[in-house]
Amino acid sequence: MPLAQLLSASQLQQRLAQPDLLILDCRFALDNSAYGQRSYAEGHIPGAQFADLERDLSGPIHKGITGRHPLPDPAQLLQCLRDWGLNDDSEVVLYDDGPGAFAARAWWLLAWLGKREGVYLLDGGLKAWREAGGELTHALPAPNSGSFSGQPDASLLINAEHLQQRLHDSQLCLLDARALPRFRGEVEPLDPVAGHIPGAQCAVFTDNLDSDGHFLSSTKLHQRFAAQLGERPASGLVAYCGSGVTACHNLFALCLAGYPLAPLYAGSWSEWITDPVRPVATGD
Structure with missing residues (x-):
């Protein structure tokens, strides 16, 4: 099932x-x-x-x-x-x-x-x-x-320390579910620091839905995430967002698309920025 x-x-x-x-x-x-x-x-x-x-x-x-x-x-x-x-x-x-x-x-x-x-x-x-x-x-x-x-x-979780160690892993595909302006660091309505985790890709969770608010077909979702993955294996997927909520939407959509359940960085951006030593990126 x-x-x-x-x-x-x-x-x-x-x-x-x-x-x-x-x-x-x-x-x-x-x-x-x-x-x-x-x-x-x-x-x-x-x-x-x-x-x-x-x-x-x-x-x-x-x-x-x-x-x-x-x-x-x-x-x-x-x-x-x-x-x-x-x-x-x-x-x-x-x-x-x-x-x-x-x-x-x-x-x-x-x-x-x-x-x-x-x-x-x-x-x-x-x-x-x-x-x-x-x-x-x-x-x-x-x-x-x-x-x-x-x-x-x-096994469904990755913590900040482990994620930071993997940032230079060429197989890591880190998906950020937040809207593009927040990902780029142009606006930040909720957290004290703007930007994203270095190496992450913006994968806005609402893009899993059609114009009526229903999930896209599994075929379209697979196409979406295959484009994000590129040549990297599905085992390299990790999801995060602002606080570990909307990332779950991407994880659900990935499963709908036929991918295995990937790890969640549950603390997400709002936890990442609590340690000033952790790197921050802005822009695309």
């Missing part, structure tokens, strides 16, 4: 009554941390639990040490998933407003803990659900304790 899977709004409508289905509403706004919870309260897909990026899908920030969205403690995340009703054989559907960046973060965390089958992103997110006439509800799902038994996979 492929690691990255999409579900259409109509397919989800047909599965809503399915037993052992866990739906996670992952809506969030980087400029308004209350947005997701408020939006969930105003209406969500029936049965969906709310997964907050900062409270549930990230750990505490340690200023000057971590990035803006450190990985959550595995034991705490496991308990959170069980509290939402996750079992080892559950099917999981993840969504946000549409682009899928926050849903992809949840997808990656599940893969990190070993849940790699039966996990779907809602293609087009809540926007597609509404356009398909999907129902929204204010009702909270009934408590449903799960028994998921996962453990973190260290």
